[in-house]
Amino acid sequence: MIDVKILGTGCANCKATQRLVEQVLAARGVAARIEKVEDIASIMRYGVMSTPGVVIDGKVVHAGGVPSRAQVEQWVGA
Numbered sequence: 001m002i003d004v005k006i007l008g009t010g011c012a013n014c015k016a017t018q019r020l021v022e023q024v025l026a027a028r029g030v031a032a033r034i035e036k037v038e039d040i041a042s043i044m045r046y047g048v049m050s051t052p053g054v055v056i057d058g059k060v061v062h063a064g065g066v067p068s069r070a071q072v073e074q075w076v077g078a
Contacts (some may be wrong), residue, residue: 001031001075004015007043007053007063008036024072032076052056 006020009065018036025032037043037055046055050064054075061075 001033003057004032005053005055006034006036007046007048007055008051009038009040009043011051013066014052017054017062020066020069021054021072024069024076028073028076030076048054 004025006018006021008013008017017044022034023060024030025034042055043051046053046060048060048063052063052066054062054072055059056075062071
């Protein structure tokens, strides 16, 4: 099971990123624990200055803007 964190305060791009990640995980049958991190201080601890951010297994894989579906598939090993 992979650990995924979506970093963002709830803007449209953050919500779109979370939906996309959830869709890819479901389509690929990847078991994951998804957590939405909205606290600014917590987001800053990851060094992310531009949201949305995506953290997979403790590693920041994306920050700023909605990632492409292909990027998400690559991150989750799909």
